[in-house]
Each structure stands twice: as structure tokens, then as C-alpha cells.
Amino acid sequence: MVEAEAAAEGAHGGATSLPNPMHQFEIKRYLDIHPFGIDASFTNSALFMVIAACLITLFTLYATRKRELVPSRVQSVAEISYEFVANMVRDNVGTSGMQYFPFIFTLFMFVLALNLLGMMPYSFTVTSHIIVTFALAAFVFLGVTLIGFIKHGVKFLKLFVPSGVPVVMLPLLVVIEVISYLTRPLSLSVRLFANMMAGHTMLKVFGAFVVALGLLGGWAPLAFMVGFTGLEILVAFLQAYVFAILTCIYLNDALHMHH
């Protein structure tokens, strides 16, 4: 009896020192690698990136191992993801954008896999790190800008000059257009990062509530968590989709320039 009381007291005492919800985002170094003085350590983030890449590769290869005319379920899923991204590129960029389809597909599947892997308990959410999402967004931004200049040369700058506007307004509008163009990588990366981080922080906070409130009151936050987990899985899909489709839209701007 004394032991049980002590345990209960311990649990209640924990309420004053709830687990830090940001703890889950900490980078842990599993393997210290420092080639040429650069920190290339194998971290928990790297581990989940490797897992995601392996899962996607295994899934696509396993699904297509039989090359069935009438697809099995897993082959069907692979084909649906292919068609889904292919249609996204075709609808938003047109057939001329199909040469960038492998990149968009990789981007979509990679972000989706990282988001979904993050939903597993005790896992690490790579996309909850701004540096990762910013690197992806910056790569997309630089690539798209480069494609625009290669395709249209200096005329690409016309993208910042809206048509049918009084000349007096032009300086102001060009400045606004340039700023909105330059903030694209920021908004693209922050959208994904913030969604992931906020969702996982929420889950952690409510998880701590469940433990803190114990058997009597813990049911309410637990019920909320069940619903919220479903929402987070939806967000995982949605954010991967948004990331991919915005990349398509930026690519379309660079290729066709109809602003």
C-alpha cells in the first residue's frame, strides 16, 4: 500500500515537471563522422532519412516485381502514386514539365514518407526541422529560377512586371512581386516545418496530460489524441501534397511565365 501511494504521488508530482515537448526534436549523434573537418555525423535525422529512402525504394521495386497486367493491391498503390504525381505535374505544368516528373515524384514520396514515419511512436520527424524543409525549398527555388533564366534568358525578369498596370504603379508592384518571389522558399519551408512541429508538439503535450491526469482524468486528453492523430496523418499527406503542388506551380511559372 505504501509503495502504491508513493508511486501515485510520484505520478502526481510529475505534473509539476511535465516532459519537455521539444525534447523529441533533439538531434542525437549515433556515429561521429568528420570528413575534411565537416560534421557529417550519422544522426537520428539521417537514420530516418535513410529509412524513408529505403522504404520508398523497396515499396516501388517490390510492388512492380511481378509486372502484372491486372495489378495486385500493392502494385495498384504504386501505380496510383505514380499516376497521382504524373497528373499533378501534367495538370499544373503541362507535358513540357514531365521531364521534371522524377524530381517531383521523389520530392512528394520523400516528404510523405518522412511525415508518416514521424507519426510512429518513438520515431523522429525529419520534416519538423526547418533546415531540412528549407534546404528542399531552397533547392526547388534555385532550380526553378535557374530553369526560368535558362529557358527565357533576361525575359524571365518580366515575371516581376505584371501586365496591364499603370506605369506609375509599376515600381511599387515590381518591388512587391520581387519580395513575394523571394519569400517563396521561406513560405514553402516554414509551412511544412511549422505544421509538423506544431502537430507533434501538441501530441506530446496532450500525451503528458494523459499521464499527468492518470486513470481518472486521462481519458479526455487520450480521446483528443486519438482524433488528433488521425488529423496529423491527414496533415502528413496534405503537407507532402502541398509541397509537391507548389513546386509544380513554381515550375510552371518558370517554364511558361503566364503570370
Place this chain on the structure above:
Amino acid sequence: MPQLNPLDWAPQLIWLVITFGLLYGLMKWVALPRIGSLIETRQAHIARDLEAADRLRRETQEAIAAYEQALAEAKQRAHAIAEEGRIKAKEEVAAERGRLETMLNAKTADAEARIHAAKSSALKEVDAVAVEVAAEIVRKLIGVAPSKPEIAKAVAAAREE
């Protein structure tokens, strides 16, 4: 916020480049061509099947048209044959009737001729008997036998009345 620790950025970026680069290569040169070829093969197969179905349907329609044409022709021919048969039968009937009619007519004429002959011969006999009877009556009545031509004239005159 652990995300804002710059010391953690380099390893993440390096492994992002490694994993994303490898994944991109695998997708671009291995996985996506496989899935793409699968979908293309299926679409080609479906297109081929649809085309075959269309061809068969066209052939069926042609066969039905040919059959209907043949049927129409056969009907027409049957109709012609029936008509021909009918006309022939009608002609035969007419011919037979004509033959019978002429035969009957001949028989009738023959019979009429015979009746006429019999009648005239009978009339002649009646005349002869009448002359004899008249001569006998006259002789009995007045006791004088009249000459034959006178009596014959008188009989003929009496018959004329």
C-alpha cells in the same frame, strides 16, 4: 528549440543530400521507368483490345448486312418463282379449259347435227306417211285416188299453216 541549433545543420544537410540524391537516382532510372512501362503496357493492351472489339463489331455488322441482303434476295427470288408458277398454272388451266370447251363444243355440234338429221329424216317419213294417209282418206271418202303430187302439195300446204 532544438531546430535552431546551427551545429546540427551540417549533418542533416549532408545526409539529406545523400539520401535524396540516391532516392532521386533510384526513382528516375529504376523505379519510375518500371511503373511507367507497366502502365503503358496496360494502356496499349486496352487500346489493342478495344480496337479488336471494334473490328469484330464492324465485321459482325457487315455479316448481318450481308445476311439481310441475301435474305432479301432469296425472298425476291421465291416471290418470282411463286409468281411464275402461278402464271404457268393459270395458263395450264386456261389451256385445259379451252381444250375441254372445244371438245364439248365439237361434241355438242355433232350431237346437234345428228339431232337435226334425225329430225329431218323423221319429218320426211311423217310427210310420206301423211301423204299416204291423206290419199287413203281421200280415196275412202270420195272413192277417187288423187294424184300423188297433188296430195304432197296439199300436205305441205297444211303443214305450213
